[in-house]
Amino acid sequence: MCGIVGAISRHGPLDEADFTAMRDTLAHRGPEGAASAWFEDRRVALGHRRLSFLDLSAMGRQPLCNERASVWIVYNGEIYNHVELRRILQAEDHVFKTRTDTEVILHGYEQWGERVVDRLKGMFAFGILDLERKRLFLARDRFGIKPLYYLHTPSHFLFASELKALVRSRDVARKLDPSAMADYLIYRYVPSPKTIWQGIKKLPPAHLLTFGYEEFRAETHEYWSLGFGEASTDPDALVKSTGKHLSESVACHARCDVEVGALLSGGYDSSAVAYWMTRAGYRPPTFSIGFEGWDQSEHVFASLVADGLGLSLHHTLANDSTLGLLDIMPDVYDEPLADISILPTWLVCHDAAKQVKAVMSGDGADELFGGYWWQKKAFALHAEPYARPWAGRLFRRETRSANDWVEFYSDAMAMGRFDRRELEAAFHPEHHGDLPADPEWFYRQHYDHRLSPLKCIQKLDIKCFMAELVLTKVDRASMANSLEVRVPFLDHELYEEVLGVREECYFRSGVTKFLLHENIKAHVPDAILSRQKQGFVGPEAFYKNPALYHDILDESALASAGVIRDEYIRELFAKSDCWRLWKFAVLEKWYRRWVS
Numbered sequence: 001m002c003g004i005v006g007a008i009s010r011h012g013p014l015d016e017a018d019f020t021a022m023r024d025t026l027a028h029r030g031p032e033g034a035a036s037a038w039f040e041d042r043r044v045a046l047g048h049r050r051l052s053f054l055d056l057s058a059m060g061r062q063p064l065c066n067e068r069a070s071v072w073i074v075y076n077g078e079i080y081n082h083v084e085l086r087r088i089l090q091a092e093d094h095v096f097k098t099r100t101d102t103e104v105i106l107h108g109y110e111q112w113g114e115r116v117v118d119r120l121k122g123m124f125a126f127g128i129l130d131l132e133r134k135r136l137f138l139a140r141d142r143f144g145i146k147p148l149y150y151l152h153t154p155s156h157f158l159f160a161s162e163l164k165a166l167v168r169s170r171d172v173a174r175k176l177d178p179s180a181m182a183d184y185l186i187y188r189y190v191p192s193p194k195t196i197w198q199g200i201k202k203l204p205p206a207h208l209l210t211f212g213y214e215e216f217r218a219e220t221h222e223y224w225s226l227g228f229g230e231a232s233t234d235p236d237a238l239v240k241s242t243g244k245h246l247s248e249s250v251a252c253h254a255r256c257d258v259e260v261g262a263l264l265s266g267g268y269d270s271s272a273v274a275y276w277m278t279r280a281g282y283r284p285p286t287f288s289i290g291f292e293g294w295d296q297s298e299h300v301f302a303s304l305v306a307d308g309l310g311l312s313l314h315h316t317l318a319n320d321s322t323l324g325l326l327d328i329m330p331d332v333y334d335e336p337l338a339d340i341s342i343l344p345t346w347l348v349c350h351d352a353a354k355q356v357k358a359v360m361s362g363d364g365a366d367e368l369f370g371g372y373w374w375q376k377k378a379f380a381l382h383a384e385p386y387a388r389p390w391a392g393r394l395f396r397r398e399t400r401s402a403n404d405w406v407e408f409y410s411d412a413m414a415m416g417r418f419d420r421r422e423l424e425a426a427f428h429p430e431h432h433g434d435l436p437a438d439p440e441w442f443y444r445q446h447y448d449h450r451l452s453p454l455k456c457i458q459k460l461d462i463k464c465f466m467a468e469l470v471l472t473k474v475d476r477a478s479m480a481n482s483l484e485v486r487v488p489f490l491d492h493e494l495y496e497e498v499l500g501v502r503e504e505c506y507f508r509s510g511v512t513k514f515l516l517h518e519n520i521k522a523h524v525p526d527a528i529l530s531r532q533k534q535g536f537v538g539p540e541a542f543y544k545n546p547a548l549y550h551d552i553l554d555e556s557a558l559a560s561a562g563v564i565r566d567e568y569i570r571e572l573f574a575k576s577d578c579w580r581l582w583k584f585a586v587l588e589k590w591y592r593r594w595v596s
Helices: 016-024 082-091 101-119 163-167 178-187 235-253 268-279 298-309 320-333 342-352 365-369 373-381 402-413 420-426 429-434 441-446 453-479 492-499 514-520 546-553 566-574 578-594
Strands: 003-009 034-039 044-049 071-079 122-130 135-140 149-152 156-160 200-202 207-212 217-222 260-263 286-291 313-318 358-360 484-486
Touching: 003 016, 003 071, 003 122, 016 034, 016 044, 016 163, 044 071, 044 122, 071 101, 082 101, 101 122, 101 135, 101 207, 149 163, 156 163, 163 200, 178 420, 178 429, 178 453, 178 578, 235 268, 235 492, 235 514, 260 268, 260 342, 268 298, 268 365, 268 514, 286 298, 286 342, 298 313, 313 342, 320 342, 320 453, 320 546, 320 578, 342 453, 365 453, 365 492, 365 514, 373 402, 373 453, 402 441, 402 453, 441 453, 453 484, 453 492, 546 566, 546 578, 566 578
Parallel strands: 260 286, 260 358, 286 313, 358 484
Antiparallel strands: 003 044, 003 156, 034 044, 071 122, 122 135, 135 207, 149 156, 149 200, 207 217
16 A cells, blocks of 8 residues: 655656655655656656555565556555456566566556556556656546545646645645535535645546646546446345355455454444454454443444454544544545544554554445445335325336435435535625535436436445545545555445345345345354444544534634634534534634645
8 A cells, every 4th residue: 555646747847856745745655665756858757655565575666667667657555356467467478577466557557558447356546657658547446445636737737645745746726616615514525526626636436547748638537337237136146146255355355465454343344354354264453443431332342243253352442532633634634524433433543553554344335235224214215105295206216306316315414414505604605606506416416317216325325425435534544544444345346246136135124234144144243233233433422522613613714714604603503513513623623724
């Protein structure tokens, strides 16, 4: 796992000190080494920060080139089928000088061109510089596990793993995008391809970007999309196939020259990952987070799983002093991210990084197997709409509208919903022109009326909630601690199989995530299988602590700058509206760090 950066100047040589400073803002992503390579009279540069997992020798350093030094790569990620791809490429007479998966991508590009991405199983963001074709090729993995940002101006093209590397460059004019602030309040994140800064973009998941640096033109396109089907299949056969996929995925994710641990919450998903790791012959150290004085604290349940599997468990307990970590979140995330678990996620990653360089997590299972309450509601409402007047229309394909769907999904996702009226109340009038005409534009973009109710929502969870919020949170919190998080549920072939069958195949009355349950029920304690689903959160009192909100109540930078109305914040506080206040608390910390 690493940090990558690249720069191309149209008119003259790049400033080496400026480029090196960009690269080294990513030292946390790669504390084990740094290198850069320069091309085209120093108008083109690639930079890399290294955190090594395969071929720990100096041979594995990046930027890495082919035999003729005509193609170069910087890469962040893990390719889990690199062993199999290497055999294919060796049969085509490709000669390898390292054991890295980086070199597999490099030779794969030589063999298959841009279509190399079709053959990769894993998480990745990379840049390939093809000197003969005068072209830069960027790619991001199918689900958006690994990040990639870029800026294209008339004079420069820059890319990097994190925003902080781009805004460090003196060639970047940091100009806030007010519409992105509104998006953040609506979604809890700034949705792709936007960022909080004007001009800087995220490369969306499953997208490629090609940049010809002679003509200085960039083109992007999607190389993979989720396939949804309604095939009938034998449930028992699907259970068996799901288990086979996951067993193989976990084993491939464990391929490494260093020890890999596991994050353990005491829920289905992380428990399943830990079980399959033991079945593959590993005894991973496990890590959990809890909250002092809370009877629902996850570490209690995690200990049941660890004890049952004979694994060691290391846990950390959060308390009111943990709230002080909010001060460092702007440097962790670069742009505001208001998931309520950003603090415990950072804390468990910090704890794990003291002992291992990589861990596995259970992210991606709920989206696939129907584990969220709003997914279950959609499935149930297909047969029995509940009492809201629009619910019947919403779940009859021939009559439901996007507006009906948006209300349902926005209610589920909001954690303090901001519609147009609420945005106008929050922002000073001079910013009302920057507010989106359709506050739910990003949800609507991924809404697909052709799908069944559940699968419509699954698609939105995968493209919106998971890709933009959950995976961003985990990547930044872990890499801020130089820790890699691997997500074996995010195997695209498994997703294609499960999403290709009728959803009745993976729902059973009284059983949560049936396809997963059937595979682990004999190996996980009954107390875990019968436990009500709980998100990665703490007690509500944790988020109602007044200490969180003193910044926005006492000399708020957002209010002083004429962005947010001070009266609105005080109204929220008077109403104890902790979820909207949480969004403003995160935004205030970010604004003070990066703008004011």
